[in-house]
Amino acid sequence: MKQCPALLIAAPASGQGKTTVTAALARFHRNQGLKVRVFKVGPDFLDPMILEQASGHPVYQLDLWMSGQAHCQKLLYEAAIAADLILIEGVMGLFDGSPSSADLAIAFNIPISIVIDATAMAQTFSAVVHGLTTFNPSCRIVSVLANQVAGPVHAELIRESMPCDLPCFSVLPRQTSNQLPSRHLGLVQANQINELEQSLEQFAKDLSRTDICQLPSCVTFKMPSSEFDLYKYDSQTTVKNLRVAVASDLAFSFIYQANLDLLRSMGARLTFFSPIADAKLPEADSLYLPGGYPELHLDELAANQSMHESIHAHYEADKPIVAECGGMLYLLSSLTDSHGKTRNLLNLFPGRAIMKPHLVNLGMHSAGFAQGELRGHTFHYSQLETAIQPLALTQPVGKGLRPEAVFRLGSMTTSFMHWYMPSNPVAAAALFSS
Missing domain, CATH: 3.40.50.880 (Class I glutamine amidotransferase (GATase) domain)
Incomplete structure (x- = not known):
C-alpha cells in the first residue's frame, strides 16, 4: 500500500470551471515544490493537454468501464509512489454517467471538491450544494468553491445561506482572466492558447487566496494484484521491435x-x-x-x-x-x-x-x-x-x-x-x- 494526498475536482455540470481550477491547483502545488500527478475522468483529450502543461507530467484517463478498475488502481498506485499530490478532474456532473466521477471517487475513497459557477445564483447555491452532498452518502465531499462570484455582496448572499454543517467553502471572484477559452468540441488545444504559461500562473495566484489550496488528506492506494499485469501479452502479439x-x-x-x-x-x-x-x-x-x-x-x-x-x-x-x-x-x-x-x-x-x-x-x-x-x-x-x-x-x-x-x-x-x-x-x- 502507498499513501498520498489526493483530491477529485467535480461539479454539478460541465462548464463550471473544473479544468481551470484543477490546472490552477496543479500549478500552485507544483510552484510549492511538490510533485503533482493529474488524471482526467472519462475519455477526454483536450483537458489533459492543459493539465499536462500545468503539472509538467503526462495526464492519464481514469474510467471504470473503458479501462477497468484494476487498470485505474494500477495507474493511481504508480502515481502515489512518484507524487506528493494526486489531482483528478471529474467529467460532466459529479453523478453523470455510469460509471460516474462519483463512482470512481467511491471506488478509491478519494475526497471530492465541488466547483460551482455561481453566476446568476444567490441562496439557491446552497440548495445545489445540499443536493450534491446528500445525494450519495458514500461520497466524501470535503470542500466547495463558488466560481465566478460577482463581488463581496454576491459572496455574502451565498455564504450566509450555507448550512454550517456543509463542507469548507471558498469564493473565486469573477475575472475575465480566470477562464480557459472553449470551442465547439471542448477546450481549445493547449498549444493554441496564447500565453498559456502566464494564464496558469495567474490562475494559481488567484486560487492561492482560497482554502481549496490546502493540501488534501492522504488516501491509501493498494498495490495491484500480482495476477494483474496491464501489459501481459502472449505469442499472438507481434509488435516487438516493430x-x-x-x-x-x-x-x-x-x-x-x-x-x-x-x-x-x-x-x-x-x-x-x-x-x-x-x-x-x-x-x-x-x-x-x-x-x-x-x-x-x-x-x-x-x-x-x-x-x-x-x-x-x-x-x-x-x-x-x-x-x-x-x-x-x-x-x-x-x-x-x-x-x-x-x-x-x-x-x-x-x-x-x-x-x-x-x-x-x-x-x-x-x-x-x-x-x-x-x-x-x-x-x-x-x-x-x-x-x-x-x-x-x-x-x-x-x-x-x-x-x-x-x-x-x-x-x-x-x-x-x-x-x-x-x-x-x-x-x-x-x-x-x-
Whole structure:
C-alpha cells in the first residue's frame, strides 16, 4: 500500500470551471515544490493537454468501464509512489454517467471538491450544494468553491445561506482572466492558447487566496494484484521491435498516453511525424493516425502531396495502418469543413465526410475482434458517406446510441472509434501487425 494526498475536482455540470481550477491547483502545488500527478475522468483529450502543461507530467484517463478498475488502481498506485499530490478532474456532473466521477471517487475513497459557477445564483447555491452532498452518502465531499462570484455582496448572499454543517467553502471572484477559452468540441488545444504559461500562473495566484489550496488528506492506494499485469501479452502479439510511425501535430493530437505506453512496453519503437509539415513518413513497419482536427487544417493536409505519396507507398507495401476518427477522415477521398470548403485528401479509403453543425455520435463503445473485445469511445461531428461495407459494428454502452462501423481495407483498420488499447493489449497489437 502507498499513501498520498489526493483530491477529485467535480461539479454539478460541465462548464463550471473544473479544468481551470484543477490546472490552477496543479500549478500552485507544483510552484510549492511538490510533485503533482493529474488524471482526467472519462475519455477526454483536450483537458489533459492543459493539465499536462500545468503539472509538467503526462495526464492519464481514469474510467471504470473503458479501462477497468484494476487498470485505474494500477495507474493511481504508480502515481502515489512518484507524487506528493494526486489531482483528478471529474467529467460532466459529479453523478453523470455510469460509471460516474462519483463512482470512481467511491471506488478509491478519494475526497471530492465541488466547483460551482455561481453566476446568476444567490441562496439557491446552497440548495445545489445540499443536493450534491446528500445525494450519495458514500461520497466524501470535503470542500466547495463558488466560481465566478460577482463581488463581496454576491459572496455574502451565498455564504450566509450555507448550512454550517456543509463542507469548507471558498469564493473565486469573477475575472475575465480566470477562464480557459472553449470551442465547439471542448477546450481549445493547449498549444493554441496564447500565453498559456502566464494564464496558469495567474490562475494559481488567484486560487492561492482560497482554502481549496490546502493540501488534501492522504488516501491509501493498494498495490495491484500480482495476477494483474496491464501489459501481459502472449505469442499472438507481434509488435516487438516493430517500427510504428505516429502522426502528431495540430491536426492529429488526440491519443491516449496509455496507448503509447502499451506499445512501447510490448517492444514497439515509436517515431512521431507531422502529416502537415513533414515531406514523408519516417521508416516504419506500421502507421498510426490518431484523431484530431484535420478539418481545421484542410489546405495544409491537401497540399502536402509528397506525404500523400509516402503514405500510399506504405499502404501499397501491405504495411498496417490504424486510423481513428480524424485519422480516418484524412484517409478519405475528400473532407468538407463546417464552412463548406472541400479538399481532396489521401483517397486511400473511398468515400467522403462532411462536418455537421450538430454532434453525430458519441459515447463508450466496444468492438469484437478475433483476439477479443477492444473498448473505446466516439465523439464526432462528421458524417461519413462511403460504399465500403464495414468489417464489424461496435456495441454502444448507452441506450439510444448508434453503433460505429469498423472498416478493414487490406492492412488498414479504421473507424470513428478512439481505441483504449490497454483494454485488450493482444487485440491492439494485432492491429499493428502485418
